[in-house]
Amino acid sequence: MRLLSFLLLFVIGTPLVSFSQKDFQKKYQSLFILAESGDVIELPEGVFQLTNTLSLEGKKKVTIRGKGMNKTILSFKNQTDGAEGIRVSDGTEILLEGFTVQDAKGDAIKTMHVKGITFHDVKTEWTGTPGPANGGYGLYPVQCEGVVIDQCEAIGASDAGIYVGQSKDIVVKKSKAYHNVAGIEIENSLHAEVVDNEAWGNSGGILVFDLPDLVQKKGGQVKVHHNNIHDNNYVNFAPKGNVVASVPSGTGLMILATKEIEVFQNNIVNNQSAGTLIISYMTTGRPIKDKLYDPFPSAISIHDNVYERKIGLPVGTDPLAAILGKRFGENVPHIISDGIRNPTLLDAAGKWIAGQCISIVNNKGQSIANLDVQNNFKNINRADDSFKCEN
Amino acid sequence: MLRIVSIGIFCIVCLASFTIFQKKTYPDKLSEWNFFKGKLSDLSPAKEVVPYALNTPLFTDYAEKSRFVRLPSGKFVQYQSEGVLHFPEGTALIKTFYYSADFRNPGKNKNIIETRVLIKEQEEWKALSYVWNDDQTDAIREIAGDEKQVQFIDKAGNPQKVRYVIPNQNQCKGCHNVNDQMMPIGPSVAQLNGNVSYPSGIENQLKYWNQHGMMQNLPSFATIPKTAVWNDPLSGDLNARARAYLAINCAHCHRREGPAQTSGLFLTESETDITALGINKAPVAAGTGSGGRLVDIQARDANASILWYRMQTNNPGERMPELGRSLVHQEGLALIKEWINKMK
Numbered sequence: 001m002r003l004l005s006f007l008l009l010f011v012i013g014t015p016l017v018s019f020s021q022k023d024f025q026k027k028y029q030s031l032f033i034l035a036e037s038g039d040v041i042e043l044p045e046g047v048f049q050l051t052n053t054l055s056l057e058g059k060k061k062v063t064i065r066g067k068g069m070n071k072t073i074l075s076f077k078n079q080t081d082g083a084e085g086i087r088v089s090d091g092t093e094i095l096l097e098g099f100t101v102q103d104a105k106g107d108a109i110k111t112m113h114v115k116g117i118t119f120h121d122v123k124t125e126w127t128g129t130p131g132p133a134n135g136g137y138g139l140y141p142v143q144c145e146g147v148v149i150d151q152c153e154a155i156g157a158s159d160a161g162i163y164v165g166q167s168k169d170i171v172v173k174k175s176k177a178y179h180n181v182a183g184i185e186i187e188n189s190l191h192a193e194v195v196d197n198e199a200w201g202n203s204g205g206i207l208v209f210d211l212p213d214l215v216q217k218k219g220g221q222v223k224v225h226h227n228n229i230h231d232n233n234y235v236n237f238a239p240k241g242n243v244v245a246s247v248p249s250g251t252g253l254m255i256l257a258t259k260e261i262e263v264f265q266n267n268i269v270n271n272q273s274a275g276t277l278i279i280s281y282m283t284t285g286r287p288i289k290d291k292l293y294d295p296f297p298s299a300i301s302i303h304d305n306v307y308e309r310k311i312g313l314p315v316g317t318d319p320l321a322a323i324l325g326k327r328f329g330e331n332v333p334h335i336i337s338d339g340i341r342n343p344t345l346l347d348a349a350g351k352w353i354a355g356q357c358i359s360i361v362n363n364k365g366q367s368i369a370n371l372d373v374q375n376n377f378k379n380i381n382r383a384d385d386s387f388k389c390e391n
Numbered sequence: 392m393l394r395i396v397s398i399g400i401f402c403i404v405c406l407a408s409f410t411i412f413q414k415k416t417y418p419d420k421l422s423e424w425n426f427f428k429g430k431l432s433d434l435s436p437a438k439e440v441v442p443y444a445l446n447t448p449l450f451t452d453y454a455e456k457s458r459f460v461r462l463p464s465g466k467f468v469q470y471q472s473e474g475v476l477h478f479p480e481g482t483a484l485i486k487t488f489y490y491s492a493d494f495r496n497p498g499k500n501k502n503i504i505e506t507r508v509l510i511k512e513q514e515e516w517k518a519l520s521y522v523w524n525d526d527q528t529d530a531i532r533e534i535a536g537d538e539k540q541v542q543f544i545d546k547a548g549n550p551q552k553v554r555y556v557i558p559n560q561n562q563c564k565g566c567h568n569v570n571d572q573m574m575p576i577g578p579s580v581a582q583l584n585g586n587v588s589y590p591s592g593i594e595n596q597l598k599y600w601n602q603h604g605m606m607q608n609l610p611s612f613a614t615i616p617k618t619a620v621w622n623d624p625l626s627g628d629l630n631a632r633a634r635a636y637l638a639i640n641c642a643h644c645h646r647r648e649g650p651a652q653t654s655g656l657f658l659t660e661s662e663t664d665i666t667a668l669g670i671n672k673a674p675v676a677a678g679t680g681s682g683g684r685l686v687d688i689q690a691r692d693a694n695a696s697i698l699w700y701r702m703q704t705n706n707p708g709e710r711m712p713e714l715g716r717s718l719v720h721q722e723g724l725a726l727i728k729e730w731i732n733k734m735k
Contacts, residue, residue: 029535033560052536057561058571081538081556083713089564089650090571106678106708112650113571135708136678142653159678166653213655213666214675215647241674241681241697286673289666 021049032056032064040065043099047073053082060092066099069123069153076104084110084140085124088117097121107137108157117141118148126156130179132239134158138180142166143216149175158237159244160185161202164192166216172197181238182207182247183229188214191221198228203236203316204244204251205229205271210258211243212281212290220259220299229253230269233315246284248273249316257281257295263302268334273314273321275307275334278358283338283373296342300358302387307334307365324369327380333367335360337387340374351390360387421506421521421530426459426485432503432527434487439464441605442589443596445582446618446626447635450720452553453545454488454504455497460578461485462605470608472616473661475575484509484575490553493544504539505557506530509567509575516573518563534560554717562714569648576643581616581660618660621726633730634660636723640712656687669698670734677701680709690734699728 031041032054043066054074056062064086066072076085085104088094088111100123101108108124111117124138138154141147142165152175154161161180164170170192176199177183183199185207186192192208199205206229210219229252238245247254250273255261257280268275281288281295288295311330314321324332337358345356352358360368370383418424421431428437436442440461448456462468463481471477478484486507492500508519521530522537536559545551558565567573583596597615600606609615619627621636642659644651654675657667666672669687674680674697682700689695701711702724710716 026535026537029559029561033534052556052559053562055559055561055565057564079707080554080717081707081714082562083708087561087565089561104708105706106680106713107676112653132683133679136676136680140676142676159676163676165676211675213672215652215655239677239679239681240683241685242677243673243675287671289671 022051024048025050025052025054029054035059035062037061039063043067043072043074045071047075049075049078050085051076051078051080053084053087055082055087055089056091056094057088058090059088059094062091062093063095063097064099065095065097068098069100069121072099073102074099075102077102079103079105082106084108084135086110087112089113092116094118095120099123100125101138103127104135106135107140108135110137110140110142111144112142114141114144116146117144118150119152120148120150121152123153124155124157124161125153126158128156130156130158130234130237132158132237134237136160136242137163138177139163140165141170145169147171149173151175153177154183155179157181158239159242160207163187164189166214167192171195176200177205178202179234181234181236181244183232185209185244186219186222187211188216188219189222190216190219192219192223194222194224194227196226198230200228200231201234202232203234203238203249204247204254205232205268206252207244207247207254207256208258208261209243209254209256210281210294211256212288212293212295217290217292218259218294220261222258222261224253224261224263225265228267228269229271230267232271233273236316236318243284243286246318248277248314248318248320250274250314250321251277253277255279255297255300256284257297259294259297260299261297261301263300264304266305268305269308270310272309272312273316273318273324273332274336275309276302277320277336279338279373280340282340283371294342296340296345297358298342298345298352298356302335302360303362305363307363307367309334323371323377323380328369333369333382333384334363334365335368335387337368337370337383338373339370357389358387359389417510417517417519417532419532421508421523421532424483424485424508426461426483426508431529432501432523434503440485441599441603442587443578443583444585444587445577445639446585447582447621447632447639449576449639449715450723451488451715452555452718453494453543453551453720454490454553454555455501457487457489458577459485460605465604467605467607468600470580470606470610472580472614475577475579478511478575478578480511480513482511484578488555490541490543494546495544495548501527502541502543503527503530504541504555505533507563509573516567516575518560518567518573520557520560520563522557533557536560536562551718556715556717558714565650565714566643566712568643568650569646577639579618581618582639584615584617585620622722629726629730629733633726636726640723644712669696678708679706680711682709688731688734691732693728693731696731699724699731702727 045067083106085101093116097120126134136159157180160182161177178201183202252271466479619631
């Protein structure tokens with residue numbers, strides 16, 4: 001028996017357990033620290049338990065490459081230290097590919113101050129039923145330039161699965177985000193393209209936000225196209241206090257206070273509260289103390305998308321769902337605007353000045369509601385044809 | 392003649408290679424630095440190694456710290472009223488973390504964990520961590536971090552256990568970071584403006600530095616700023632002590648030039664924008680760290696404040712500071728709680 005188990009250990013155990021889990025942490029952390037320009041750090045196949053953040057700092061042209069997102073799994077289930085799974089900071093041309101970061105106690109992969117950060121074939125995931133104890137962000141580049149997120153997956157984040165914040169020149173493509181509070185979020189970021197992704201089963205599928213009190217103030221120039229944004233009706237499980245806690249469950253695409261956005265040729269289907277929600281920061285009810293902050297969305301074009309939803313009341317417990325349900329019953333319009341426009345961008349007749357309007361045209365199944373938030377929802381009404389630009 | 396020339400060439404080559412060697416490598420053992428004389432674990436400073444202390448230090452899981460500075464021979468710092476002093480190239484800051492077996496008997500039966508050496512190079516500071524061996528005879532350089540189980544008796548006589556985490560080289564820069572440059576956190580004149588016990592007696596550090604040629608252009612004492620001692624009410628009022636505590640424990644990241652600039656929460660002592668200080672400020676990317684609370688600081692209600700929540704949790708994804716603590720600093724938490732609860 002003893003011999004048998006010894007043999008079994010030999011046959012099964014040896015190739016995988018060639019070093020202890022603690023040694024794994026140390027070995028790879030050392031490699032991350034000692035990496036030279038041009039190095040590729042290869043992560044082996046298998047499931048590896050880590051107890052502390054793996055961090056890469058001040059490096060140029062370094063690749064961290066696993067054997068594939070379903071083959072190399074870095075599990076942080078027993079993490080005792082560090083606020084994220086992997087952290088990359090102050091770098092240039094960093095490529096992360098072919099691995100999964102699982103069950104990080106905080107954020108899964110945070111990259112900050114990197115010029116040229118690419119995530120390819122990377123998964124971030126919180127296992128089990130999604131809940132507020134899950135970490136905030138999955139793929140989390142912040143204050144980066146030249147961000148590429150390609151063929152990645154993000155699952156179970158209590159804030160946003162794919163979250164690009166305060167960054168410039170961004171492409172998020174061919175990726176999947178599900179069972180997060182927000183699937184994909186572009187926040188206070190400039191010049192982003194979100195294309196060919198699938199966002200489903202989140203509380204909100206894709207968010208484009210501009211928030212106050214941040215270092216990079218103004219986002220914008222965002223293109224959201226050819227995405228499949230469907231069935232984002234998951235209960236919003238974000239811890240209170242976070243801005244995504246106020247994203248109504250059942251939201252497909254949400255635009256908050258951002259400028260110069262084009263949304264086209266997306267499939268926006270069965271998001272039961274709001275296929276697309278366009279609001280100013282006022283509507284969140286949060287105070288604005290940042291004098292440099294512009295809380296209004298403007299210069300937005302939503303065209304050639306496909307909208308569908310099932311007959312039924314809006315989902316979730318957000319006050320907006322209640323308001324929409326009360327006013328529209330089971331036939332909620334697909335596109336919801338709070339009706340608040342930047343007064344400095346209107347002419348004397350109250351029309352948008354050239355190039356600043358919010359245009360919603362040529363969408364399949366298009367229907368629009370104006371919430372009239374300014375007048376406390378008094379004239380909340382259908383406004384199917386009132387978002388055409390004259391200028 | 393030929394022989395002299397060849398020796399000369401040899402020496403140039405050896406000097407050159409020595410310079411390259413100097414640039415790229417550091418001693419593997421703490422003893423090789425010669426910071427201390429006699430038995431290493433006594434931490435008795437060698438010549439030109441001078442002890443220093445901060446008025447309000449960073450909390451590191453109740454570890455005790457001894458700090459020394461070594462300026463290159465004949466070099467000095469210029470007085471500057473704000474910020475970390477601009478030390479000359481070649482300066483070493485030497486900080487040792489240890490636990491006394493019984494905190495009621497400090498300094499006796501020390502368990503020395505690590506010594507961190509910050510070296511000022513031409514452009515940048517370098518951080519090196521030396522982990523002490525179990526025999527306490529020397530400390531070995533470690534780049535990838537480590538952890539140690541530590542036991543001690545606290546001031547109230549209760550046994551305590553700590554899983555002390557030695558940060559990896561990158562994590563050093565997680566805190567020691569101004570505009571992505573490695574920087575010391577503590578030694579500003581305001582923090583150094585206090586007394587230290589020297590072999591010659593107790594003296595104000597700045598005066599001592601000035602008298603011993605370590606600092607130049609010291610102005611009249613009345614004009615020198617002084618950081619309050621967080622747990623000494625005689626040193627400053629509640630606000631001054633709380634702000635000093637937040638500055639040293641949080642503001643190395645939570646400042647406009649620091650790694651937490653993305654949060655918009657800035658806790659330096661000089662911050663005057665009350666939103667940036669966190670009052671009624673919504674969090675940006677707190678995730679679960681919000682603890683279900685809506686704002687960083689809710690005046691007069693510590694319980695409803697994310698700042699308080701993140702100080703009192705031990706969850707690595709939520710706790711603040713992110714690094715350097717696995718225990719809650721109960722006394723610091725009490726100070727911040729009182730400060731928030733008594734806000735006007």
